[in-house]
Amino acid sequence: MPAPDPTPDRESPGRKESFWVQAARYSQLAFILPAALVVGWLIGVALDRWLHTTWLYLAGILLGIVAGFIELIRTFLRDAK
Amino acid sequence: MPEQLWFTEILNHLFATPVTSLLRTLHIEPKYPAAPISNSFSMEVLVFAFLLVLFLLLRSRLSVDRPGALQHAFEGVEGFIQGQSEEIIGHHSEGYTAFLAVLALFILFCNLIGIVPGFESPTAVPIVPLGCAICAFIYYQSQGFKHGGISYLKHFLGPMPALAPLMLPIEIVSHLARVLSLTIRLFANMFAGDMVTLVFFSLVPIGFPIPFLGLHIGVSLLQTYIFVLLTTVYLQGAVSEEH
Numbered sequence: 001m002p003a004p005d006p007t008p009d010r011e012s013p014g015r016k017e018s019f020w021v022q023a024a025r026y027s028q029l030a031f032i033l034p035a036a037l038v039v040g041w042l043i044g045v046a047l048d049r050w051l052h053t054t055w056l057y058l059a060g061i062l063l064g065i066v067a068g069f070i071e072l073i074r075t076f077l078r079d080a081k
Numbered sequence: 082m083p084e085q086l087w088f089t090e091i092l093n094h095l096f097a098t099p100v101t102s103l104l105r106t107l108h109i110e111p112k113y114p115a116a117p118i119s120n121s122f123s124m125e126v127l128v129f130a131f132l133l134v135l136f137l138l139l140r141s142r143l144s145v146d147r148p149g150a151l152q153h154a155f156e157g158v159e160g161f162i163q164g165q166s167e168e169i170i171g172h173h174s175e176g177y178t179a180f181l182a183v184l185a186l187f188i189l190f191c192n193l194i195g196i197v198p199g200f201e202s203p204t205a206v207p208i209v210p211l212g213c214a215i216c217a218f219i220y221y222q223s224q225g226f227k228h229g230g231i232s233y234l235k236h237f238l239g240p241m242p243a244l245a246p247l248m249l250p251i252e253i254v255s256h257l258a259r260v261l262s263l264t265i266r267l268f269a270n271m272f273a274g275d276m277v278t279l280v281f282f283s284l285v286p287i288g289f290p291i292p293f294l295g296l297h298i299g300v301s302l303l304q305t306y307i308f309v310l311l312t313t314v315y316l317q318g319a320v321s322e323e324h
Contacts, residue, residue: 021169024310031266034257043254067254
């Protein structure tokens with residue numbers, strides 16, 4: 001019978017992270033949604049100035065909100081596996 | 082003319098003319114041509130020089146048989162970051178330890194220099210955390226490309242090819258948001274820490290600010306840890322096979 005690997009593969013699904021790693025992961029959740037919104041808005045404003053339009057900032061904000069929520073859901077799902 | 086720290090004054094006295102010429106060559110007009118070097122930049126230079134001297138000192142005293150206190154301290158830092166990256170990234174994490182350790186030490190000393198009278202924390206100015214976050218961003222993206230080659234781009238295209246045109250802008254915004262998130266967290270915490278210490282110091286200059294200095298040290302350590310930990314998490318996302 002082969003001896004068990006003392007250092008399990010960290011990339012395998014279902015691995016448990018330490019409390020601090022999980023705490024840091026969750027601490028970014030408070031920032032990621034507003035940060036994504038601001039980044040989307042900035043990209044939209046830049047595109048508006050470049051293309052001489054007036055509505056792309058709204059599309060940028062929506063894109064930022066969607067990106068922020070996807071990142072949130074992805075973080076939750078990663079730990080729920 | 083902005084208020085300058087003594088070290089900034091020395092740097093401006095020595096290098097104002099060449100720095101202004103260099104900026105003008107790059108078509109950048111400095112706000113104060115007589116003092117183009119800001120306090121935050123001079124503090125960064127000081128931390129860089131301090132770390133360089135520390136590393137040279139450490140290199141000259143390295144010993145396998147009789148390691149000194151400095152070697153023990155740095156081995157502790159290296160071991161801690163190595164253990165943490167192995168926990169998050171996995172077996173092949175050794176190659177990333179050097180970058181993560183240097184990033185941690187730079188941010189830590191930038192945070193802590195603010196408690197020394199006559200200096201201020203460069204990380205309490207948004208441009209410095211932004212620079213650190215951009216370094217982390219470029220590093221993890223480049224490692225992603227190095228590890229996965231052109232197939233790393235699949236990380237940005239989502240699980241299904243039909244969704245790729247929708248997922249690409251979302252992923253780009255999501256990755257850029259990480260830079261902003263790292264920047265704001267470090268800047269806001271250090272700025273708030275500095276302000277709290279300054280306010281209590283101006284109210285009661287003797288004794289009372291000491292607990293707040295302790296708080297500043299705690300916040301400095303914690304924010305350094307979180308910054309490096311999140312960089313490691315992003316690095317793991319970039320070099321992992323799953324997407």
